[in-house]
Amino acid sequence: MLNTKTMIAALCAGAVVSCVTLQMTKADPVTDELVIDGKKMITHAKPPEGHPLDVVRSGWLYREPDTRSLEADSFENPGMLFVSKGEQIWNKVEGTAGKSCASCHHDAAKSMKGVGAKYPVWDAKTKRPIDVELQIDKCRVEQMGAPAYKFDDGNQRALTTYIKYQSLGMPVHVDLSKGDMKAWWQKGKDVYYTRFGQLNLSCASCHEENNGKHIRADHLSQGNVNGFPTYRLNTTGMVSVQNRFRGCIRDTRAEIPKAFSDELMALELYVTWRGTGLSVETPAVRQ
C-alpha cells in the first residue's frame, strides 16, 4: 500500500502546474451571511462533543450564488408556496372526528414553534424515535380518525414544511436523554459509516471526507438536514429528508431502505445531531 498523501506531495514538487489547478478548483464554501425575513441564520456552528468535524456548516454555504439568494428572499423562494399549502392543510377538517390540526393546536406560529428544531423525538408508545412526518401521522390516526399519509404524499411534504417553517432560525437540538435515544444515535452512526452498494461508499465518504470538493458538478456539503424539506429547482418540488437519504443510498448502487425503517430513522436522528446548532432553514433551496 502506498501512502497517497506523501505521494501526492512528492508529485506536487515535480508537477507544479497540476497541483496549482488542484488548489484552485477546490472551491471552499462561501462565508456569506444568511438573513431571511430580517432574521440572521446560524450557518456555522460549534460542533457538539464527539462530532468529527471542526465546524458544522449549513448546506446553504455550498450552493451557487443564484440558489443562495433565492433562499434568502422569502418572496422569491418557491418553497414558500408549499408553506402556504401546508397552512391550508393545517386548517382543513379531515377524518371521522371532524377535526383539523387547528382544532387542537390553534395558531401554529405559537403551538408549533420549536418543533422543527427538536425532532426527531423519543416516542414512548412505539419505543422509537419519530420525526415530524410520523408525528403528523400519529395525530391523524389517533386524534382525527384520518389515515396515515403514504410516504412522500404531497400533503405530507407540505404540512411538514409548514410545521418546520415555524422554527425558522431556531438552532437544531435533539434531546438524546430520553428513552433509548442514545442507542438509536449509535445505530444511526453505524449506518452513517457503513459502505453501501457496488460503489462501496458511506455517507462519510462524501459528506465527511470530501465536503468542499466537487463530485462532477455537485459541490459536496456536509449533508446536514436543517433545511428539510428542501425545495429542489431541478424537480420543482419539496424533497423530504428520507427521500434525500434514499437518493444518496441509491446512487451507491445499493438496495434502497424503506422510508421510516429503523435504519433510516436511526440515520435521521444521527444526521440531525450532526447539524446541532445550525438554524432551521426550512424551506431551504437546493439545485
Next chain:
Amino acid sequence: MHGARFILAAATLSVGLLAATGQMFGGGQAFAAGEAAATGQVVPPQDVKIKDNAVMASLTGKPGDVAAGRKYFVDKKLGNCLACHADKDLSKQLFHGNVGPTLDNVASRWKPEQLRAILVNAKAVFGPQTVMPGFYSLEVGKNVRKDLVGKTILSADQVEGIVAYLSTLK
C-alpha cells in the same frame, strides 16, 4: 483565476442539469460470464492477482482499445471517472470533479500494470479507506442492488480500454 471562474460558470449551469447525483453511475455493468467462455482468455474478477500494486497481464489477454477506453472513461454509466477526477484531455466535457487527483500526466506517474491494479481494486493499492470504487472487484459495499450482485462495475475489456487510454496521458 481560470479554475475559479470555471466553477462559477459550472455552478450556474448545473441548475439546469438533472442532479448529477441522480444521474451519477446510472447503470451497472454485468461481468459477462459468457465473455470468458467465448474467448477463453478473460480473467474473472475473483482470480485477478494484485502484487506489488500491479496486475501484470491484460485481463483479456489483449491490449485495450484507446479510443473505446476514452469513451468508457467518460460514460456516466461506466467509468464516470470525471465525477472525481479532472482530465485536461477531456476539457470539452463540462464538470470535472476533484475528489481524486487530476489525471493529467498520470502515465508518467504510474506504469500500465499499476494503472490496471488501481482500476481493478483501488483499495488494494491505496488502502481500504479510499473512496475510489473497485471497478473490477467483488469487494463491494452492503446491500448491493439485487440485479448487480456478483457483477463488477466494468468488464475486463472496458478496464483494458481505460488502462490503454490512461497510458496515453503523459
